[in-house]
Amino acid sequence: MKKTVSWRTAPRSVSVLIEWLPYFSLFEGEGWNEKKGGVFELRRKLRWLYESDREEPDLDVVGIPFEDFVKGRMKNSIDKESLVRQQFTTAEQYGFMGLIDEGTIFITEAGRKILNKTFTPEDFLVQLIKMYVVPNKEEEGVFPFASFLTLLNEFDELSRFEVSYLFGVTSSENIGNGIAAISEFRSSYLDPKKIKNKNNTELVWELHKKVWEKHFPEHQYLKSAGDYSDAFFRALLYTDMFYTSGRGFYTKIRVKAHYEKKFHLLCSEDYVFSKPSKQKIVINGQNKYKDVPSREDLKWFGAIGNIRLPWDNKKERKEIISNTLLNVNAGFSGEVFSADEIKNLTYEVENTTSINKLKDLEGQISKQIQIHNMTHYIEKVSKTIEAKEDVLNRFELIANNQCEMRALWLEVNTWKSLVCLEGDKEVIPNFNMEEDLTPRSFAPGVGNTPDMELYTSEYVLVPEVSLMTGKVQWEHEGSSVIDHVLSKVKENPGKEVLGMFISMSINERTLWQFFILNKVSWIGSAVPVVPLTISQYIKIIDKLYQKNGHIDELYEFLSDCTNLAKQTDDFRTWQKEIEDKISDLIR
Incomplete structure (x- = not known):
């Protein structure tokens, strides 16, 4: 049986991969495959350093002294290097990192742009375009992204069930099989005689397998089709060219309206996808040349500016x-x-x-x-029930780790959530958005500014959001949030200024710092910031939306929370009192 196109599913999210890249950069130039005393010390160093920065680290890792863990001195034999191997291999798939020379870690130009926070959605688009794979040595390889473009251009939209047929297209010559498979699957799925209950996922997968075996008889059925399609969709979103709707296996992907012209240029026969240079091999004393996968020519794959996009003229x-x-x-x-x-x-x-x-x-x-x-x-959409429901649904997706670009979506959605509240106010976003008010992938912050600013005639609210947890949250967010609030205090004499910090969880060091500064600071007065988890914030705005709540009601709630800090001696008690106050609000 022929192999299918492979796609990395761990980590499934590109954002997780980006979190790991700085740790790998610490060991650039060192041997990835070097063993000492029977263990891969470099890989174990990476795992320990990564876990030590997490809110809830793996205690089987950080519960052991660094030197002991690196040397493999553990009570159990659980493989703690596999997670590191997964990050490395997935980074290699996208051309961010790999091995050169005698197996030393190499961060490519693309990977370095990520580290320098200058990587763009178009850069990621280029990496997908350059991804050439050769699943089977006996046939020509394929560009998976080119296959996807052809299929999406043919059908306008693709579900996760449908896009998984792409992984059976292992050569550009059998793209027709993919088109035929999707066409048959779609018509059968829509036929009530064949699929009476569209939500019967088990029955739909049975249909999927039947269609696969008909159109890809030489390829083993891809049991990981659901995982592959999920990881693939997540990657596509980072180009900013596509958007998804729906949930689970029924999620569909489409081209954003303002990218349609560029999409069709990529689909044009005039645009030729570029392969890496052929590799010379000697057969029976004669020089032959063969195509190689992009991952085998890492410097070409990870280079910036070595291919042109069709609109680069x-x-x-x-x-x-x-x-x-x-x-x-x-x-x-x-x-x-x-x-x-x-x-x-x-x-x-x-x-x-x-x-x-x-x-x-x-x-x-x-x-x-x-x-x-x-x-x-601001003027129209935010006044609708649908807009408020969308905000709440998006927060749930963020909180449950069910959407890509969660950190960026947290910024956009928090801005929208405040806009949707009643009241005369100005909410200024200090982050980048697409034309359709969705996050812009890989977008850096705008200078040394808060995530957003909210102004009324009487007060200033400084909302800050982050998905950082653990001591990293305290190190990176604790001081910057306070600095941003303090700058607004100085810029707005005569107005009350209050900060609001929202995250998945609140590290106890962050909580303690905000607790103290709600009482007093080095400037002789308080710098008030109220920390809330995403789940707490959802409860608050949900209640406010139910009664067409006013922005003043949110501000008064937060102001009451700062007063609780002044009346309380213990920061953990303050945290509980905030939770109790939320419970009182939503009753």
Whole structure:
């Protein structure tokens, strides 16, 4: 039987992989496969350092002194290196890291951009484009992302059930099998005589297997199809080109409206995917050349700027911008640009000879569309029940680790949650969003600023959010949150200023610090910050939404929490009193 296209499922999330990369960079140039005393010391160092920064570390790791763990002096034989191997292999799949020379760790240019926080969604798109795999030596390989583009272009949307047929397309020559498989699966799934209950997942998978065996008879059925499709969808979201809807295996992926032109350029026959250089082999004394997977040419795979995207030229870039300007007002509620602005921008685009100037113009237009959509959300959408339900649902997904880009979504969703409250206020986001008000992948923060700022005529609220936990939360967020609140205190004399910190859990050091500063600080007065878990914040805004609550009600609740700190001697008691106050609110 032929092998299928493989896809890494651990870690499933690209964001988890990014968390690990700085730890690997500490050991760049060291031997990955070196054993000392029968153990891989480097891998064990990585695991111990990573676990030591977590809120709930693996005690089988950090419960042992560093030197003992590295040397393998453990009471049990549980494999604690497997998690590190998983991160390494998945980073290698995306071209972020691998081995060079005699097996030493090498961080590629792409990986280094991630470490420097300059990596962009387009950079990640390029990594997917360059991913060439050769599952079976007897046939030509395939670009999995090219297969996906072809399938999505054919069907407009793909469910996780459907996209998993992509992994049977092991050569560009059998993409037709993938199209036929999806077509048959979809028609059978929609036929009530074949699938009476669409939510009967077991029955749907039986259909899936039957269709697979018909269209990919030479390939073993992929039992991990569900896991593969989930990890694949998660990766696609980091390009910012696609969006998903639905849940579980029924999740569907589509192209974002403002990326459709670029999507079709990628699908065009004129755009040729580039393979790594062929590898020379000698057979019977003669030089032969064979294709190699991207992972076997790591420096090419992880290089920045060695392939061009179809819109990296003036002609295509001008067409994209002109098409946007032509349809910009028709595609949105209200006028984005006046007729004169469109006329002037069109003239500038047509007469520009610099590709960089065109990129700047595209960015300016995109920013104006985003501002327009923000205004529309604030004035119209946020007033609807549907908007509030979307906010609450998204918080649940974040809290339950059921969405990608959780940290970025936490910023966007917290901003939306505050906008949805009644009251005359201005909520300023200090982070990057897409035109459609979804997170922008790999987006760094905007300078030394709070995540967002909320202003009314009487007070300033400084919301800060983070998914950091453990002592890392205290080290990275504790001081910065206080600094941001303090800066707003100085900038707004005569107004009350209050900070709100939201995270999955509150580290006790962070809690203690905020508790003390709610009483007094080095400036001679309090710097008030109220820490809340995501689950606590969900309860609060859910209750406020139920009664069309006002922003003043949230502020008063938080202000009461700061007063509790002043009346309490123990920071753990304060934490319990905040929880009790939430319980009183939601009764």
